[in-house]
Amino acid sequence: MTETGPDATFRDGLKRGEINLQKCRSCGQSIFFPRALCPHCHGTDLEWQPISGRGEVYTTTAVRRKPERGGDYNVCMIELAEGARMMSRVDGIAPEQVTIGLAVDLFVGEIDGRAAVLCKPVEG
C-alpha cells in the first residue's frame, strides 16, 4: 500500500472533523501548510499532532462585496498557539470587527460544501 502524502493526510483529517498539524522531530517547530519536509531545518522526520485549537489573529482584512453577492467577509491570518500560521476566517462577528491580537478557537466548518478550518472569538 502506498503511503498517503502530507497534503492528502491533512485533507482526510479535515473530512473527519480533525485539524492535525505537522511537527518536526528534529527542530521542534510546527509546520503549515502540510509538506514533505521541514522548511525550517529541512529535516524529514515529521509527526502529526492534533492541533491545540487556540490561536490569535496575526493580521486581517474585511473584503468588501455587494450585499446582493453575499456582503462583506473576513480573511485573516491566524498564528496558532503552536507557532505556525494559517489563513482562515473569523465567524461570529462583523468582518471589520476582527482585530489583530484577537484570541480565537479553531474549528472545522464548511465553505461551499468543503471542509475548511474556520475560527470564532474565544468566549468570555
Place this chain on the structure above:
Amino acid sequence: MVHELRGKTAIVGLGIGGLGEAPGRTSYEIMTESALAALKDAGLGLGDVDGLFCAMMEDSMSALMAAEYLGIRPRHVDSTMTGGSSFVHYLTTAAMALDAGLCDVALICYGSNQRTAAGKLVTASRIPPYEEPYQPRYPISAYAMAAARHMHEYGTTREQLADVAVAARAWAQPNPEAFERGDLTREDVLASRMVSDPLSVRDCCLVTDGGGALVLVRADRAGDFPNAPVHLLGMATDSTHRQISQMPDFTVTAARESGKRAFDMAGVSPADIDVLELYDAFTINTILFLEDLGFCKKGEGGAFVEGGRIAPGGALPVNTYGGGLSCTHPGMLGIFTVIEAARQIRGDAPGIQLDGVELALAHGNGGVLSSQVTAILGAASTV
C-alpha cells in the same frame, strides 16, 4: 573588491507601446510596438537581437512565443517568471549572458492588453490551495493584510498611505504618458471605495494596457549608440515566499536583502541615489520598500512619506512618472521602473525631468510581496 558584473553592461535603447488603452490590439502586438521602439532608439534592428528576455501574463513559454512572433532565432532566451519583478531580474540574467558572450544584443520586452481585453488583472497563476477556500481578493487582500499589520505594529495611518497615492498623482500630472492625471487629494483617497480594508480603490494601482522594452549591450561598445548609455552598476534578487500566508513577517520584505546586495555590488549607499522608481502596485509597497531599501528605518515609512517628501519638490523623488498608481500598470510594472530610471539618467523623461541625475534605483516586486529585485543604474560618470 568590485563585483565582476558591476558596470559591465548598459541599456542603450528603451521604448514603450500601447500605454493606457489600446483597444483591439493583442498583448504581442503591444509588446512588438515596444520592442521596435526600443531598437529604433538604439539604432538597431531585430536582426541584431540574439538574446531575448520576456515574460507575458498569458504564456509560460513567453520567450519562445515572443521570438516566434518577432521572427527571430535568439542564441539565448529567458522566461524566468517571478511576477512583476521579472523584468528587473532580467537585468541580472541579461548582464550575465552578455558578459559571458552568450549573446551580444539583449532585448527585454513586455506587453499586455488587459485593460481593454479583460478589464481586470489577468493572471496565469492559481490561488494557492490553502488560501483559495477563504476567497482573498487576489492580490489586493494580501497587500491589505500587510498594510494592516504595519498599521498595528508601527501606527502607520490610512492618511500616510494616501500620501503615497497623492505624490504619485502629482508626478503623473505633467506626464503625457500617464493614464490618470486629474487632481487627487488625501481626502479623495480616504473617501474612495473600500476594497479590502485598509486599502481603498485609490490605494490600488491602475489596470491599463501597455508595453515596454529595453536593449542592452556590453559596456565596451555602449558608447557607439545614438543615446547616452545607462550602466548597470548593481543588481540583486531575493524572495521570502510565494503565497502571502507564508510570508515570514508581513512588515518586512526581501527588499532588505536585494537592496543590500545591489548597493554592495554598485558600491554606493542610499544617500547617493538621486531618484527611486519603486514598484507601487499598492500604496503600502512604497512605504515598505523605502524602509527595506534603507531610506528610512523600519516602521518610519508612514511618517517619511508625509508632507510631500516623495512628491515633486520634495527631498526624495520617488516614482517620477506617476508609477503604477497613476501612470500605468499593465499587469506587470517592472519594466517601467527601469525605463523611467534610465530616462531620468539620460535626461529625456516624458514628465518631470530632474536635474543632474547620475544614480537611479529601480525596484521590482513580484507575486504578493514575494519576489524583490533591486537594480542600481548609473550615468557614465558613475562607472
